[in-house]
Amino acid sequence: MASSNWLALAMAVAVAVASTLPAASRAQLQVGFYNTSCPRAEALVRQAVAAAVANTSGLAAGLIRLHFHDCFVRASGTISPAYQALLEALCAGNTEQSSNVTTAIDLSTPATLDNNYYKLLPLNLGLFFSDDQLIRNATLLPFVNAFTANETLWKEKFAAAMIKMGNIDVLTGTQGEIRLNCSAVNAPSSSASAGTMIIDTVFPDADGGEVAAS
Numbered sequence: 001m002a003s004s005n006w007l008a009l010a011m012a013v014a015v016a017v018a019s020t021l022p023a024a025s026r027a028q029l030q031v032g033f034y035n036t037s038c039p040r041a042e043a044l045v046r047q048a049v050a051a052a053v054a055n056t057s058g059l060a061a062g063l064i065r066l067h068f069h070d071c072f073v074r075a076s077g078t079i080s081p082a083y084q085a086l087l088e089a090l091c092a093g094n095t096e097q098s099s100n101v102t103t104a105i106d107l108s109t110p111a112t113l114d115n116n117y118y119k120l121l122p123l124n125l126g127l128f129f130s131d132d133q134l135i136r137n138a139t140l141l142p143f144v145n146a147f148t149a150n151e152t153l154w155k156e157k158f159a160a161a162m163i164k165m166g167n168i169d170v171l172t173g174t175q176g177e178i179r180l181n182c183s184a185v186n187a188p189s190s191s192a193s194a195g196t197m198i199i200d201t202v203f204p205d206a207d208g209g210e211v212a213a214s
Helices: 004-021 023-029 043-055 058-074 081-088 116-123 141-150 151-166 190-195
Strands: 201-204 212-213
Touching: 004 043, 043 058, 116 141
Parallel strands: none
Antiparallel strands: 201 212
């Protein structure tokens, strides 16, 4: 993608994010904010980004990804002091340590598919800022309350959402390929045979019998 298109996309992302923020925050993110204090600030930033993207095109996507992570994937601000202390204890004292440190989003039942994630939010045990916002947003809070009170409802909604997602761009017959490694396209020598494999799946029918689908 040309650098101008990437810049347009980056600006569109910024506008979309700004439009969802409170009025006080939007005022600090509007175009022209620096017109008085530093009139050329926006032009200089645009020129620097354009030059960098022209030299390394992949940098544009990296900047958009950085914007996403910086804005949304961060620790919750409405977090329990004890939980915060636990998270801080996981971080290495040596900042040069290269090993990744991970933790579960669901603090109490990380290996179980349940609605406990929603029960933790009112207790200030949401890991990310975006988790915490689920109970701060008037539109989303009723869903949190409903899923907290009714695990069956949440599982039904979750299953329906997964089915919808699984129906996106479905490939059938000899379309596509069955990858030997899901993160990489098969080598030419193996893709032809993998693409022609037939998988039989057995589904229960309405009468309790079984229907085989290929």
